[in-house]
Amino acid sequence: MQRTFxxxxxxxxxxxxxxxxxxxxxxxxPYIGLWVTEDGHIRxxxxxxxxxxxxxxxxERAYEGRYLVTGxxxxxxxxxxxxxxxxxxxxxxxHAGMILYRR
Numbered sequence: 001m002q003r004t005f006x007x008x009x010x011x012x013x014x015x016x017x018x019x020x021x022x023x024x025x026x027x028x029x030p031y032i033g034l035w036v037t038e039d040g041h042i043r044x045x046x047x048x049x050x051x052x053x054x055x056x057x058x059x060e061r062a063y064e065g066r067y068l069v070t071g072x073x074x075x076x077x078x079x080x081x082x083x084x085x086x087x088x089x090x091x092x093x094x095h096a097g098m099i100l101y102r103r
Contacts, residue, residue: 073085
């Protein structure tokens, strides 16, 4: 029992620097922050922890999930199970037929 615990602790401790390093990298990513349609109806907040929240009108948490940015491409995995993607072009987010601007 103690040996299993020691292995688990050692594994956990070894994993921590990689996780901390990944969070630091996301914090400094240029696309982190709020993206909004011109009329303000749709709002995507890209959080530094790899999660996003989408607000629609007065519904603040219409969709939530995780995202991954590779180059200028973003992929979304919503907590309800659907997926979506988009592209950042000239500091504008093109997503599912919508255009979102950095705010």
